[in-house]
Amino acid sequence: MTRRTRTTRNGPALGRGATVAAALAVLALVAGCTGDAGPSPEANPGPAAVEEPASPSAEAVVERVPLVVGGTEITVEVHPLVRAGEHVVLTYDLVQEGTERVRLGTRFGGNLEGDYVRLADVEEKQVYLQGVDAAGEVVGEPGTVDHVPVEGLRVQRVFAAPPAGTEALGLMLPGAYLESVPVIDADVPAPGAHDGASPAAGTGPDAEPLDVDAVADAPVHGLESFTRELGGAVDVLESTEQVQISLGGDVLFASSSFDLTPEAVAVVDAAAAHLSSREPGVVDVVGHTDDVGDDASNQVLSENRARAVADALAQRIDTSAYELRPSGRGEAEPLVPNSNDENRATNRRVVLTLTSQITTQTQVEATGELPEFDGPVATGEEGVLEEGARTWRYTAPAVQRVGDSLLVTLEVTAEDDEVDSGIQPGALSGFWSYRGEGSVVPQHVLGLTLMSGSTAVYPYDYHVGSDSRGKELWHTLGELSTLQRVDGGETIRFVALYPSIGDVDTVTLQLNKALGARPFRLTDIPVTD
DSSP, rough: BBBBBOOOOOOOOOOHHHHHHHHHTTTSOTTTTOOOOOOTTTTTOOOOOOOOSSSSSOOHHHHHHHHETEEEEEEEEEOOEEEEETTTEEEEEEOOOOSEEEEEETTOOSSTHHHEEEEEETTTTTTOOOOOTTTBOOOSSSSOEEEEOOOOEEEEEEEOOOOTTOOOEEEEEEEEEEEEEHHHSOOOOOOOOOSSSSTTOOOTTTOOOOOOOOEEEEEEEEEEEEEEEEEGTEEEEEEESSEEEEEEHHHHOTOOOSSBBBHHHHHHHHEEEEEEEHEEEEEEEEEESSSOOOHHHHHHHHHHHHHHHHHHHTTTSOTTTTTEEEOOOOOOOOSSSSSSSSHHHHHHHHEEEEEBBBBBBOOOOOSSOOOOOOSSEETTTTOOESSSSSSEEEOOOOOOEEETTTEEEEEEESSOOOOOOOOOOOOOOOOOTTTOOOOEEEEEEOOOEEETTEEEEEOOEEEEOOOOSOOOOEEEEBOSSOOOOOOTTEEEEEEEEEEEOTTTTEEEEOOOOOOOOOOOEEEEEEEEE
16 A cells, blocks of 8 residues: 655745646647757756647647756756656656767766655645655666657656645656656556657656656655854744754853843844744743853753743733743753853754744844855855866856745856866755754755845755764755766756745755865855746
């Protein structure tokens, strides 16, 4: 029996509402129009809408996406999502125009194959992963996608079906995000069949039919978001079911004091706004200290600080609806080891936790000035040049609004003459462990921070289990491995989805200092609709 898991643990896109209608209108045109496969790899354009099918057909090509992969360009032809009982089937064709097969590396496969191609409902804050069988293997044809033959390749994958009435879902591909892929009722396309729209694609007449019944688990995870406001004084970790707000103790209180500072007003105001955007419930207000001083004194200090924050919140929210429950943990629960002054400052905090559903969207506001930065800085259009064993240029011409979220596209250009080099742009993971020392992300994940003034946001992420060391493993709704082949003169794209920041016209992207990363900052990136 299929087990459908819903976990809610604590690239240029098309517009969702208008795009559903646009995509369905596209499906009403004439089938068989192939169009141009796309410009050269150097241009590396984004997805292009296609005009085609005769009727809402599973064989219709909703969108053609040119991608640079394996040192060349291929085209991903995306078909509608087809309902099949408790599941939907995604069909896409990988098409190439060369005379030799194209190696994909890990862009569509590898150890994270189940997460490379994902469906998303950003409005409902959910991500759908590829269905697997009882042995944990991805269900689909072909089972492994590591190359594209000359004749092309049809790929089919199974996901949990969205709720009835859902007209479209987003599709995260390597290097592109399509906001609106229609969900239709139709027969699942045959693995090797084609209506002539792309005669090169397909897996041949001997292809095995897709065994949807083999799916034992089709995970659906809740998306969570992390934002930093007021220069890090307010950290908000939010899911559809819970919000956790960490208030910086050094902004709230003077050393060894539990009297709120004048600067604490804006901090408590921001916290109250986040709490008021959710259904009523109990708010745990927990004080924490570092390890300086004795245990008993730290315990008392943490309790007094929690009560001080609770008293301030009581003046801003309805305590008959939001019961405030202050307590202290002293130095017993550090977020990070108390090994240096910076870590001790992180551990001095008051944490507010409310478990309840979101009722209204709290807009993260841009405030203050960008903090000082030690590293190369340039506009997003100009890009930053990194010179080392290879020469890379990082650019971000624009950031696009996708509903209440922002789609970030980082373009990486190899400004050298290397071909099939073993040196790849894998050092783009600039995340710090905002979930604590017990959590990890994939080694080569796209780790950019999106900023406006002193406000910073991180990509949506979701919990996928534990690694071999017992650490909690989190994947982002974005590129999970930037360790990809890029030949000299080529430009490759990496994408990720982020919570939105206010009504801003421009944003900044920043790669923070982390193990193996070389920090840079891209400024004045326009936000487009």
